[in-house]
Amino acid sequence: MNRFGKLSLALSLVLALTGCGLSGGAGRPDPGPAEGTLEVHYIDVGQADSALLLCGGESMLIDGGNVADSDLVVAYLADQGVEELDYVVCTHAHEDHVGGLAGALSQYPAGEVLSPVTEYDSQAFGNFLKYTQEQGLSLTVPEPGDTWTVGTAAVTVLGPVQDYDDTNNTSIVLRVDFGETSFLFTGDMERSAEEDLLESGAWLEADVLKVGHHGSDTSTSYPFLREVDPDYAVISVGENNDYGHPSEDTLSRLRDDDVTVYRTDLQGDVVCTSDGTSLTFTVERNDGIQTNPTEDESQPGTYIGNLNSHVFHRPDCSGLPAEQNQVAFSSREEAVAAGYTPCGRCDP
Template sequence: MENFQKEKVTPAQKPGLFRRLAALAVAAALALGLAACDVSGVVPGGSADVIPNPAASASTVDSVNAPFEMHFIDVGQALSVLIECDGQFMLYDGGNVDDGSLVVSYLQNQGVEGLEYVFCSHAHEDHVGGLAAALAYFPANHVYAPVTEASTKCFQDFVKYTQQQGLQVEVPAVGTTWQLGGATITQLGPVAQYSDTNDTSLVLRIDYGATSFLLTGDMEADAERDLVNSGANLKVDVLQVGHHGSSTSTSYVFLNAVLPEMGIISCGVNNKYGHPHEETLSILRDAGVDVYRTDLLGTITIGSDGQNYTVGTEHYATDAELNPTAPAASSTAQQAYIGNVNSKKFHLPTCPNLPAEKNQILFSSYDEAVAAGYTPCSTCIQ
């Protein structure tokens, strides 16, 4: 496993997404930004603020060896995340049914003997499928899902092995918090009822010291918007990019609320869905998010000491491979507009009359702004 040290960027150092998008909208500003960011010496899977860890750069390691670790297990076109803090473990999703033995083996290798919490983000097989195997092998204290029943055999097996432990699948409420060692887990979503199973995904924020993480399952744009409007604290360092990098997730509005340094995409090599989609990669690039992908890097492990975090990957991949989109791809394909929540007018990012950032709302299209009840600025939109 390759191992790199990532210095945490404080909120004061990190520019808002609006300002970054505005810069991308101006060709000269874009050119200056590219000239100022020389990535010729960047380590695999990183960006210019990722530097090699001298203690490990010449060797492979089994773990990032930190008091807090988040493992994005390479389960192909699926999702499974193991989290360890101070010797306690939780599992968020288990991949497909066929991934069950791989997940169990990985947990064994990490020294797992029991799980404090098991979360099924939602009832689709590529998230719940392998959880039955994990529950058949490891004792758990609590098991959670957004529903207690579903028609698929894989979900019914998940319920069966939960009940064999004398437990019931619990449906947690938004605002519920849990402790995992020194880490705090908070459920942020879903904040409404949805007919789309992806939007029912349990959204978890995890804080350890000054570092923060967001797990979103397959949450899509409708649930993202509702979550942003709920006022939840979404700003984190590391985002699990929703729905395997599909363009149905990771909307401009949501990404502006999260402003992560890193985006982790769990997807399969040459998967039939084309994940991650170019639109999503372009939006992440425009937002200055470092992309890490299991299809190219294998299992990705993030370790935190509460201040900084270390990223370990199984395989090598360059920045250009991880995010092959052109720097201005999304801004040329789709024009962003900035609304003023007070005046209800919307502007181009280059408008001289932009509101203060706290009064801004981002729209990904002209029609979206109009549908939200905003009118175009007469200065910048003719």
């Protein structure tokens, strides 16, 4: 039995003795007291996904972006002082999730490597499998109800609850509980798999939702979002991507549920730190901008000028200058009259 199996079995025995089940429908998991902090890093890998969890000296990498993001992910791990990866999770076999994991596995020893499948016909997945095997490891296919810990954070597998032909729906769904705070990772799971997960009775309510499928309208349905009922959502998405992600329909649903949205396309790397009771978010850039404005709010009466370049922007533009280099204008006309030219990116 591998390390993952032993830990899952040990946790299952403890939970059975204490009457605290972690499988779907048994109520919210009780991870016990939180020690220290849990950091959840939503890494900006463009139109792709990658997240790093750090707690108690242990780490878990969930997805690694595209193949081209390998160096970026490896550099990010190094910047965070990571020396080994206790868990590596490929949520599903599409390149924008599995691609960069080969690079991470080529540089960092891993404890367990998890995937919903052990075979997939692509070079990106083949390289992921190659570097897993070079470490003397094999891919573990988890099942709903499997559990393990990262530091004192409890990780529970919620899905997939059925077999699917659509690769997006095979996404491993993970719940992470740390003290009174909780996080949900759904990969690219789409509506049909969301419906099945709801019917399974899994405990879905979470403080932070990593929005499925980069904010596509194929995911984050109203019934699913109501069940999760997050306070915060993070959308991992590429700037000006060809897919129109995130969908306005998805953003509208998040607004209707009064969810605070963070976006990697607008804010770069997003880091959420939990002390077990409260959550703190920090972003790489553009802190405090409108990330999910209504249609009326997207045409604001205030514009932000760059004192150095004399270019003016919408306040939600990803190219805003540093705060000390900003000047505000109450109208477009005022900015033009002051000699400022419109930004080519946000077209104010």
